[in-house]
Structures are given as C-alpha cells and as structure tokens.
Amino acid sequence: MSGPNEDNNTQLSSHIFGDLLDSIIVDVASECHRIAKLGLDRNLEEEEEEMRLSAQARARVADPSNSSETNTKYVVDIFGQTHPSVATEIFECMNCGRSIAAGRFAPHLEKCMGKGRKARLKVTRSSTAAQNRYSRGSPVSTYSPYSNSTSTNRLSNGTPSVAGEEYSNGTYEEPWNKT
Amino acid sequence: MKHSVNRPPTPDAAEDQGKEPTLQEIINIKLIESGEKERLMELLRERLIDCGWKDEMKALCRAHVKKKGRNNVTVDDLVHLITPKGRASVPDSVKAELLQRIRTFLMSAAL
Numbered sequence: 001m002s003g004p005n006e007d008n009n010t011q012l013s014s015h016i017f018g019d020l021l022d023s024i025i026v027d028v029a030s031e032c033h034r035i036a037k038l039g040l041d042r043n044l045e046e047e048e049e050e051m052r053l054s055a056q057a058r059a060r061v062a063d064p065s066n067s068s069e070t071n072t073k074y075v076v077d078i079f080g081q082t083h084p085s086v087a088t089e090i091f092e093c094m095n096c097g098r099s100i101a102a103g104r105f106a107p108h109l110e111k112c113m114g115k116g117r118k119a120r121l122k123v124t125r126s127s128t129a130a131q132n133r134y135s136r137g138s139p140v141s142t143y144s145p146y147s148n149s150t151s152t153n154r155l156s157n158g159t160p161s162v163a164g165e166e167y168s169n170g171t172y173e174e175p176w177n178k179t
Numbered sequence: 180m181k182h183s184v185n186r187p188p189t190p191d192a193a194e195d196q197g198k199e200p201t202l203q204e205i206i207n208i209k210l211i212e213s214g215e216k217e218r219l220m221e222l223l224r225e226r227l228i229d230c231g232w233k234d235e236m237k238a239l240c241r242a243h244v245k246k247k248g249r250n251n252v253t254v255d256d257l258v259h260l261i262t263p264k265g266r267a268s269v270p271d272s273v274k275a276e277l278l279q280r281i282r283t284f285l286m287s288a289a290l
Contacts, residue, residue, distance in 0.1 A: 012203075029261055031237075032257055037249065
C-alpha cells in the first residue's frame with residue numbers, strides 16, 4: 001500500500017476509535033451517575049446508614065448524662081423492645097407435663113429431674129430396693145431395676161451429685177449406658 | 180412598505196453553500212449510514228466488558244460518589260474522572276482489533 005494514504009488511514013482510524021471510546025465513556029459515566037442518584041447501589045446506602053448510626057451510638061455512649069438516667073429494669077434493646085426480667089413464655093415440662101414459665105424452667109427441672117433430694121426420692125419411689133441403695137450405698141445388683149425405669153432421666157441428668165455417686169461405686173455396671 | 184420586505188435573507192442557506200464537508204464528516208456519515216458505526220460500538224462495548232474495563236470504570240465512579248456524597252456528583256464530574264484513565268487502560272488487543280476493523284472499513288469505502 002502506498003505511503004501517504006496509509007498514514008492518513010491510520011490517523012483516521014485512531015481518531016474514529018477515540019470517538020467510539022469517548023461515547024462509551026460517556027455512557028458508563030451516565031450509567032454510574034444514574035445509579036448513584038437513584039440510590040440503586042445498595043452497598044452505598046447501607047454504608048452511609050451504618051456510618052450515621054455508629055456515629056449516633058458513639059455520641060450516646062460518650063454522653064455522660066445518659067448512664068445515670070437509664071432505668072436498668074426497662075432497658076430498651078436495639079429493636080426498641082423492652083423485656084421483663086423474668087421470661088414469661090410458658091412451656092410444658094417434658095418430665096412431669098406441667099406448664100412452667102420459661103424463666104422458672106431451670107429451677108423446676110432441677111427439682112423435677114433430680115438434683116434435689118425430693119426429686120430423687122420421687123424417681124426412685126417405684127423401687128424400694130433402689131431407695132435402700134441411696135440411703136446405704138448398697139451394691140450394684142440393685143441397679144438394674146433402677147435403670148429400667150429411669151434410664152432416660154439418668155442419662156439426661158448431668159448434675160455431678162448423682163453421677164458421682166454412681167460412678168464412685170467400683171462395680172458399676174452400665175449395660176444401659178451402651179444402648 | 181413594510182420593513183419586513185427589506186430584511187436580509189435568512190442565514191442558513193448562505194452558510195450551507197459556503198462550507199465543504201471535511202473528510203472526517205464524510206467518513207462519519209458513511210460509518211453511520213452503513214450501520215458500521217453501530218456495529219463497531221457494540222463490538223468495543225462487548226470487548227471492554229469482557230476484559231473488566233467497564234467494572235474498573237464503575238468502581239472509580241462509585242469511589243468518587245462515596246467521597247463526594249451522591250447528591251453532589253454530576254455526569255460531567257464522572258466523565259472527566261474516567262476519561263484519562265479509561266483511554267489509558269484499554270487493552271492493546273482490543274484496540275488492535277478495533278483499529279483493524281476500522282481500517283478495513285475505510286479501505287472498502289474507497290478513500
């Protein structure tokens with residue numbers, strides 16, 4: 001191909017390419033501008049909101065007048081809700097079937113499932129042999145009826161007072177434990 | 180007689196006859212009329228998206244908007260922001276491909 005025409009061509013091509021590129025750049029800028037103005041970029045929104053809220057929270061913490069006035073009984077959580085100090089939802093105890101309030105559930109389970117003296121007596125009421133064992137520390141042969149009626153309770157009872165007593169007995173047999 | 184009778188002739192007629200269209204303009208018209216300009220634009224757009232160029236430019240814009248606050252940004256700002264970086268960061272292969280196609284068109288347009 002001959003000289004001058006070739007150079008002209010190259011120059012023209014570059015110029016045309018530049019034009020195309022400029023148009024595309026304007027398109028991209030326009031698109032980004034639109035997204036920014038319409039708030040379509042979720043990340044941007046969330047970040048602005050978070051920054052605002054964290055600044056607010058920081059101000060509240062730093063404010064000395066706040067701490068003394070806060071009523072500790074009725075503290076408001078981040079959703080603006082207040083909670084009573086004892087949980088009030090009612091559940092059914094899986095052991096005895098009674099309706100118990102959630103806040104009173106743990107102490108109830110303690111009594112009901114066997115931490116306390118009364119509960120253990122309640123559980124072993126059905127077999128006097130096991131009751132004897134409790135009061136006298138008797139051998140393990142009396143253990144099997146005991147385990148049949150109460151194995152599930154025993155398994156779930158994690159309190160050391162009961163378990164320790166059983167395990168300290170050297171001849172402790174645990175067929176039921178393996179099931 | 181009314182003054183309007185003596186008014187000078189309307190300007191556009193005179194202007195049209197006085198100027199010759201430049202080479203640039205002729206080519207531009209040929210590009211547009213043949214539809215080649217549209218095709219070239221689409222090709223370039225596609226290539227720039229594929230190589231991540233568009234994402235880079237959008238990231239630049241987003242950073243700028245975050246800094247200035249989204250209500251203080253104009254299209255002009257963004258164009259001036261992107262143009263130098265945009266022109267510099269087009270991959271060579273993309274540029275070469277487009278230039279080749281443009282040159283082919285110019286030659287086929289018999290110039």
